[in-house]
Amino acid sequence: MSSPTRRAWGLRMPRLRGSTAARVQSYLWVNVVGIWFSVLLLVLLRFVIGPSDSLRRDVLTLAIGGTAYGVALVLARRGRLAVAAGTAVGATWFVAFALTWTTPFLTPVALLVLHIPSLVLTDAFRPRTRRTLLPTSVLLTGALVMLGESRREGQAVHEPPSPMSEVLVGVFTVLVAAIIVVGIRDAVARLARQRRELEESRARLAVASIEARRAIERDLHDGAQQRLTALAVDIGRLGRVIEKDPVRARELAHGLQPQLEAAIRELRDLAHGIYPTVLAEQGLAGALSAAARRTRLPCLVDVDGVQRYPRDVEAAVYFCCLEAMQNADRHSGGSLIRVTVAETGAPTAPTLTFTVTDDGCGFDVDDRPDAHGLTGMRDRGQSAHGVVTIRSAPGAGTTVEGRFPRDGR
Structure with missing residues (x-):
């Protein structure tokens, strides 16, 4: 059992820390334990108050929800985070409406349950799904209240509430409210952490920019500048001996071309490190295909049908993919690298995505x-208004993903 779950049994509430995957798994653990604990309480209550159809239906509802959460936890541990979150959302909505239908006096609890995914699980979905999830939760709130009110009078006639009803509502409200408070606290902490990481990223980019300029200055001084200086000296010597010693002048002239070619080559290599020529001329398809030919491991590149993007976006995608490819080539010990670049979203507002x-x-x-390489990729992503995420687990390979909207939003 994970440490957040262990702390859930104590006085301190669990902290849903770490990556999105770790937080979702912690949340699922807490809910699996909480739901099955509630099932146990209701079973014990049945022995106290006697047989009850609504109580039996509540136990069945929670058992189905707890099983669905268990499946979601297994999916999350296998890296299928979006599917796991979708399963948990569906299970949560089912539990909320089923409890309201079978036991209308639990409607306040069901309302709280309905909004838990909006607080805890949103990061596991893509932005478009998030934008759909929030208004859907609002609409379902109204539907849930209507269902509870429509069922309340009929339920009171057929099965009057027991003296334990108020206690049940109070206990379950406290449990669900505790999860919501944890979710709100976690959301606030994540916003603060993201703001701090953004400020740190800007500071690192400023330092990296200064260091890059110094590196360019050093490379120019030690490379092309030295060759051009030597070339100027030889041209001066050529001018002095061209009439006095033609043989010597021809020797000097023959030596000028190799020096000039070497200087051009060094300048081209330096420019390639700043903004590769092949990227400017052929786009991401040509640049990444050329990079794939330089890896030791087999590397498959799929960049079909991607239009040209602003230079800063293409450069960020190229260098992030290049870093991920080099890391996989040097450290993964695998047998294959796959690079995919594609466009998603509406044609009027496309988003450039990559996966390595x-x-x-x-x-x-x-x-x-x-880690320097991972931090560098995230910084490059933020510099082009994108998001880069790294997912990996021992024995399960590594996936680097990035999303870059054309309009920078």
Whole structure:
């Protein structure tokens, strides 16, 4: 059992920390334990108050919900985070409406249950799904209240509430409200952390920009500038001996071309590191295909049908993919690297996405949050108004994903 779940039994509420995957798994653990604990309480209550059709239906409802949450937890552990979150949302909505139908006096609890996914699970979905989830939850709130009111009078006639009804509502309200408070606290903490990471990223980018300019200055001084200086000296010597010693002048002239070609080559290599020529001329398809030919491991590149994007976006995608490809090639120990670049969203507001995966040994991302390469990819993504995420686990390979909206939003 994970540490957040263990703390859930104590006086301190669990903290849904870490990556999105870790937080979703912690949330699912807490709910699996909480739901099955509630099932146990209701079964014990049945022995206290006697047989009750509504109580039996509540137990069945919670058992179905707890089983669905267990399936979602298994999916989350296998890396299928969006499917796991979708399963949990569906289970939550089912439990809310089923409880309201079978036991209308639990409508206040069901209302709280209905909004838990909006607080805790939204990060596991893509932005379009998030935008759909929130208004759907609002609409379902009205439907749930209507259902509860329509069922209340009929339920009171057929099965009057027991003296324990108020106690049940109070206990379950406290339990669900505690989960919501944890979710709100976690959301506030994540916003603060994201703001701090953004400020740190801007500071790192400023330092990296200064260091990059110094590196360019050093490379120019030690490379092309030295060759051009030597070339100027030889041209001066050529001018002095061209009439006095033609043989010597021809030797000097023959030596000028190799020096000039070497200087051009060094300048071209330097420019390639700033903004690759092949990227400017052929786009991401040509640049990534050329990079794939330089890896030791087989590398498959799929960049079909992608239009041209602003230079900063293409450069960020290229260098993030290049870093991920080099990491996979050097450290994964796998047998294949896959690079996919595609467009999603409406034609009027497309989003450029990339995915780099390998089938290597993987690693624990939470143990290396500040690794230079990983931090550099995230910083490059933020500099182009994009988001870069890294998913990996020991023995499960590594996936680097990025999303870059054309309009920067």
